[in-house]
Amino acid sequence: MKRLWRTGIIAGVALGLLATGVTSAQTLRVFSGGANQRPDLMRKLFDNYEKQNPGVKIEIETGGATSELQRQYLSTVLNAKDAAIDIYMIDIINPMQYARAGWLEPLNGYLGAEANTIMGTYLPAYGAANVVDGKIVALPAFADAQFLYYRKDLLDKYGVKAPGTWDELAVGLKKVLDGEKNPAVNGVATTGAAIEGAVCTFLKPYWSQGKEFNDATGRMTLDKAAAQKGLEMWLSLVDRGVMQKNIGEVRPADMVNAFKAGNLVAMVNWGFAWDQLQSQADSTVKGKVGVLPLPAMTGGKSATCIGGWQWAVSAFSKNKAASAKLVRYMSAPDSAKFLAIEGSLLPVFAQTYADADVLKKLPHYRDSLPVVQAAKGRPMSDRYGEVSDAIRTTTNAVLARTVKPADAVNDIEGKLRRVMR
Amino acid sequence: MKSWLDRLRDPSERTLGVILLSPAFALLALIVVYPIGKLFYNSFFDMRLSGGQGSKWIGWQNYADMIKDGAFWDATWNTVLITLITVPGALVVGLALALLANLPFKRQWPVRLALLLPWALPLAFAGLIWAWFFHTEYGFINDVWVRMGGEPRMWLLSPVSAFAAICIAIIWKSSSFMALILLAGLQMIPKSLYEAAEVDGASRWQQFWQITVPMLMPSIVVALIFRTITALQTFDIPYTMTKGGPGNATETLAMYIHKTTIDYLDVGFGSTLAVGMFVLSMILTAAYLRHISRQESA
Numbered sequence: 001m002k003r004l005w006r007t008g009i010i011a012g013v014a015l016g017l018l019a020t021g022v023t024s025a026q027t028l029r030v031f032s033g034g035a036n037q038r039p040d041l042m043r044k045l046f047d048n049y050e051k052q053n054p055g056v057k058i059e060i061e062t063g064g065a066t067s068e069l070q071r072q073y074l075s076t077v078l079n080a081k082d083a084a085i086d087i088y089m090i091d092i093i094n095p096m097q098y099a100r101a102g103w104l105e106p107l108n109g110y111l112g113a114e115a116n117t118i119m120g121t122y123l124p125a126y127g128a129a130n131v132v133d134g135k136i137v138a139l140p141a142f143a144d145a146q147f148l149y150y151r152k153d154l155l156d157k158y159g160v161k162a163p164g165t166w167d168e169l170a171v172g173l174k175k176v177l178d179g180e181k182n183p184a185v186n187g188v189a190t191t192g193a194a195i196e197g198a199v200c201t202f203l204k205p206y207w208s209q210g211k212e213f214n215d216a217t218g219r220m221t222l223d224k225a226a227a228q229k230g231l232e233m234w235l236s237l238v239d240r241g242v243m244q245k246n247i248g249e250v251r252p253a254d255m256v257n258a259f260k261a262g263n264l265v266a267m268v269n270w271g272f273a274w275d276q277l278q279s280q281a282d283s284t285v286k287g288k289v290g291v292l293p294l295p296a297m298t299g300g301k302s303a304t305c306i307g308g309w310q311w312a313v314s315a316f317s318k319n320k321a322a323s324a325k326l327v328r329y330m331s332a333p334d335s336a337k338f339l340a341i342e343g344s345l346l347p348v349f350a351q352t353y354a355d356a357d358v359l360k361k362l363p364h365y366r367d368s369l370p371v372v373q374a375a376k377g378r379p380m381s382d383r384y385g386e387v388s389d390a391i392r393t394t395t396n397a398v399l400a401r402t403v404k405p406a407d408a409v410n411d412i413e414g415k416l417r418r419v420m421r
Numbered sequence: 422m423k424s425w426l427d428r429l430r431d432p433s434e435r436t437l438g439v440i441l442l443s444p445a446f447a448l449l450a451l452i453v454v455y456p457i458g459k460l461f462y463n464s465f466f467d468m469r470l471s472g473g474q475g476s477k478w479i480g481w482q483n484y485a486d487m488i489k490d491g492a493f494w495d496a497t498w499n500t501v502l503i504t505l506i507t508v509p510g511a512l513v514v515g516l517a518l519a520l521l522a523n524l525p526f527k528r529q530w531p532v533r534l535a536l537l538l539p540w541a542l543p544l545a546f547a548g549l550i551w552a553w554f555f556h557t558e559y560g561f562i563n564d565v566w567v568r569m570g571g572e573p574r575m576w577l578l579s580p581v582s583a584f585a586a587i588c589i590a591i592i593w594k595s596s597s598f599m600a601l602i603l604l605a606g607l608q609m610i611p612k613s614l615y616e617a618a619e620v621d622g623a624s625r626w627q628q629f630w631q632i633t634v635p636m637l638m639p640s641i642v643v644a645l646i647f648r649t650i651t652a653l654q655t656f657d658i659p660y661t662m663t664k665g666g667p668g669n670a671t672e673t674l675a676m677y678i679h680k681t682t683i684d685y686l687d688v689g690f691g692s693t694l695a696v697g698m699f700v701l702s703m704i705l706t707a708a709y710l711r712h713i714s715r716q717e718s719a
Contacts, residue, residue, distance in 0.1 A: 068684065075686050079470045097471060194666045246557035248578045248667060383471055385685045397668030400578035 025057040026322055031074065033089040034065045036272065037141075037309055038343045042089075045335055049326060056322065067091040067196055071385070078103040078314070086317040087327060089141060092129050092308045093388075096218065096380040099132035105313040106135040110324035121333075125306050126348045129377050137312060139331035142339050143346040144307030145375040146200055147368070148188075149259065149273060150266040152290040154180070164302075166205070166233055166295045169266065173242040176265050187242030189258065190234070190268040192250045194396035197270075199378055199388050200305035202395040204268070205230030207303035207376055208296045214379045220420035224409045231398050231405035233297060238399075248400035260285060268294060270307060274364065275344045291364050293371045306375035308348070340365070346372060383419050390415035457699075460692050468689035476689065483693035493694060495669060496677040497701070503588060503659075503673060504652040510592040511648055512641065515599025520633075522600065523607045536604070540597035548661030551590035552577065555662070577663050580670035587659050587671055594658065595651070599644050606640025607633070642716075646709045653702050674698050 030046070032039040039062045046058040064070045074088060078098065090098060098104050108115045115136060119127040126140040148169075155162070158179050160172035173187035191197030203213060209230070211223040237243035244250070256273050258264040260283040267273075277289050296302040311327040313320055329335065336347040340358050346368065352358055353369040381387045394411050397403040403411070428436060464483055468476035487493050522532045539547065554561045555576040563573045576582045610633065618628050656675040659665060665672030665680075672680075678698065682691030 072683055072686070075470050101471070194664050244558075246575045246578060249557055249575070383469075383685070385471060389680065389684060393666065393668055396666050397670075400575070400667035402578075402580055402667045402670065 025055050026319060027057045027059060028086045028319055028323055028326060029059045029061060029084060030087040030326075031061050031063060031085050031089060033309060034063055034070060036065070037089060038339070038345060041339055041343045041345075042330070044342075045330060045338060049329055056326070058326070061085065067093070068385075068388075074098075078316075081316045083314070083316045083318050086314055086319050086323040088312050088314060090138065090310050090312055092126075092306060092310060093378050093380075093384050095130050095138050095310060095312070096132050097382040097384055098312065099135070099137040100382045103315050104137040105315045105317065105320050105324070106137060107139065107313065107324055107327070108136050110313075110321060111136065111328070118328075122348050123350060123373060125373075125375055125377060126308065126310075129306075129380075130310055138310035139312075139327050140348040141309045141311050141330060142336065143348045143372050144271045144309075145346065145368075145372045146204070146268055146270055146294065146304045146307075147273075147371055148266060148292040148294050149269055149277065150290050150292060151176075151262075151285065151288055153288040154265055155290075162290075162292055163295050165298050165300075166237065167298050169295045170237055170240050170242045173265055174240065177242065184263050186244045186258065186264050188237065188266040188268070189244060189247065189250050189255045189264055191252055191255075192234075192247035192396060192399040194392045195251060196388060196392065197252055198392035198395045201234070201268075201399075202227075202230065202391050203305060203376075203378065204294055204303055205233045205297050208294075208300040210300060214381075214420060218380050218382075218420060220379070220413075220416050222409070222413055222416075224413065227409045227412070228405045230297070231395070231408060234399060235401075235405070248396050259289075271344070271346045271368070291367050291371075293374060302374060304371060304375045306372075306377050308346070379420065381420055386419045387416060390419075460695055460699075463688055463692035464696050466689045468687075468692075470686035470688060479689070483690050486690065487693050487697060492669065492672075492677060493674075493697070496672050496674045497697070499584075499670075499672060500653060500655060500674040500701075502584075503591065503655050504649060506588045507591040507595065507655075508645060508648050508652050510588065511596040511599050512645065514592055514596035515644070516603055516641075518596060518600035519603035519607055522604050536597050536600050538597070539594050540601065542594070544594065544657035545661050547590060547594045548658040551586065551593075551658070552662040555586045578667050580667060583663050583667065583671050587662055590658050590662060591652070591655065595648060599648060602640050602644040602647075603637060606637045610636045638716075642709070642713060646706065649705055649709070650702055653698065653705065674701075 030042075032042045039060060043060055046060065050056055050058060063073050070091065071094060074090065074094075077085065078101070088098075095104070099106075111118055118139075119131065119136060122140055123143065126143060130136060130138040130140060148163075150162075154160075154176050155172065158172075158175045160175055161168075163169035163172050169188060177185065177187055190201050192201065206213065206223075206227050209223075209226045211226040212221050215221050234243070234247070238245060238247060252269055252273070255264060255267040255269055256276050259267055259273075260277060260280065262284045274289075274291065277283050278286055293302045294304045311330050313323040313327055317323050331348075333347075333349050333352060336349055336352050337355055337358060339345040340347050340352060340355075341361050344362055347353060347358075350369060350373075353365045353372075358365055378384075379387050390412050394403065394408045394415075398405055398408045429440075432440065465478060465480060466476040467479045467482070518536055522529075522536050526532055542550075553559065555563075557563060557573060557575045557578070560576070562576060567573055574582070576586050614632050614636070615628055618632060623631065654675050655673045656679065659671050659673055660676055660679075663671045665676050674694070675698065678691055678694045681687050681694060685691075
């Protein structure tokens with residue numbers, strides 16, 4: 001009797017094991033960003049991957065609406081060494097912080113001999129942002145950059161040529177505004193409220209003078225004279241009457257609304273704005289919008305802020321090989337093409353901008369490529385939260401005219417000297 | 422010798438007391454004593470979650486940093502200033518509202534409802550609404566201002582007017598709470614006192630100062646204590662109206678703690694700042710309690 005019991009138990013356990021072996025799929029859990037990162041489109045790519053790879057099941061998790069909120073959430077999860085999430089979508093400002101903290105699994109081993117070749121296929125800035133201390137820590141999902149959006153029709157009407165410098169832009173805008181005589185219409189706008197975008201507002205004219213904010217190791221290399229000149233440039237636009245006085249209140253969505261209503265001749269904004277200007281029902285400027293690289297400082301070169309999102313494998317994942325394979329798929333040219341056509345998310349491959357199917361849907365992509373190519377990354381730091389806060393609050397104070405540019409630059413240097421060393 | 426089971430079955434008064442108190446005590450220990458203890462403990466560590474480098478005991482270093490930190494003193498000053506302005510402000514407005522609501526209206530409920538509405542609104546909503554009011558281009562305030570012949574002003578972009586705007590929003594939001602407590606106090610005052618004063622020929626003004634205010638004092642003190650403690654914790658309204666801007670001109674201590682702990686993920690220093698705020702609250706609460714106990718013994 002005892003023997004029978006034992007046989008029964010063994011048989012049962014064996015059967016159970018067999019059953020789980022057959023039916024249990026490998027489940028990968030993915031953190032797929034907030035609504036702006038289009039988890040709906042990512043889900044479609046995941047569905048496709050599941051079809052191609054029977055036995056793999058992908059669960060999706062979404063999070064905070066802004067990059068700051070996502071960083072707070074992910075830092076908490078990753079600090080706890082949580083193995084529940086295998087793959088993370090992270091903002092381009094985060095790979096260095098996460099990699100240095102030991103939260104990301106280096107992908108070199110999983111990509112094999114062609115690792116370096118693969119990184120060479122991306123636009124250079126995206127290849128570079130995802131290599132930290134010589135290791136590939138993430139693969140790009142999609143790109144973003146700030147552009148100069150402008151009213152093609154108005155510039156044409158007054159014979160204003162596409163501006164190459166901020167000064168030329170100011171002269172051209174003055175002509176348009178003087179001609180239109182409409183007090184509701186403003187010249188050019190940029191993000192001035194103390195949010196992440198104001199970091200770019202500070203950096204663009206600074207970079208344009210050929211200066212760098214940090215070296216490759218993340219140490220601050222602030223050129224105070226150039227930084228001051230950059231901030232003074234924004235104030236001069238206000239003084240010349242081509243930028244609204246309350247620029248310190250302006251956020252990207254405010255600009256889009258004003259632009260859609262025809263109350264703005266030009267604006268500095270992210271790639272997402274195009275879709276809204278061209279396809280939303282309340283836009284009065286459909287077909288009248290042009291996109292240009294950002295103007296340069298006089299004697300300098302155009303420079304813009306890079307954005308974009310990456311796929312990274314968690315160092316605490318229990319399915320690293322399978323996760324790396326999925327990340328590779330999500331970061332492949334076919335996926336980039338799909339995201340461009342379905343969501344006008346900017347591709348990370350040069351050839352996608354020239355793809356016939358993409359251009360049919362998004363003709364302006366031909367002009368977008370040089371902008372994305374020239375875009376630069378914000379300061380890399382494992383304490384990026386502090387870096388961002390120091391720059392954006394100070395820039396906001398300058399635009400609100402409560403702090404003089406020279407003092408503001410000293411302020412930034414004082415706050416960040418300890419943080420970025 | 423009774424076994425413990427017997428003692429449970431027929432407990433002495435003392436044992437019964439302990440038994441009945443223990444669930445509440447356990448709950449308090451879990452959700453109040455433990456977190457506060459942990460906060461003090463963390464304040465002695467270099468504990469930054471952004472780098473994943475773990476935590477390191479650094480003794481009083483965080484406290485030394487806090488004393489030298491200009492941003493901490495600025496935020497503390499802003500917090501104290503907000504408290505000094507909005508607590509008396511809310512008391513005056515709240516008292517006026519309470520007196521108004523105490524008038525013999527035919528219908529009481531619309532008045533009471535109007536009184537309750539600002540109080541029932543979440544703080545963050547109130548902040549967003551007031552931010553819109555003061556917006557340069559779309560704001561109601563500027564609309565009125567311009568109609569009266571003024572130049573549009575950037576209220577939230579100048580340190581002084583941004584601070585004033587925040588104080589107005591806080592007074593608007595908190596005076597209904599004041600009014601509720603004071604209204605309850607007003608209704609406790611016997612009508613006969615006023616009738617007697619009337620007979621003696623006291624004016625309305627004399628009645629207010631000689632009867633209403635003294636009889637209302639206990640309610641006023643209670644309202645002030647609650648209001649002062651919440652004023653020290655001011656976060657939502659400035660956070661939604663200005664995010665502490667322009668620059669850091671309207672950043673309160675609670676916002677600085679939030680920024681350090683949640684944005685910078687610097688838990689050690691953030692805990693130290695929170696201990697600083699805890700001490701500030703304790704000092705003010707103690708001062709009030711002393712005042713009350715002196716009044717009671719008098």
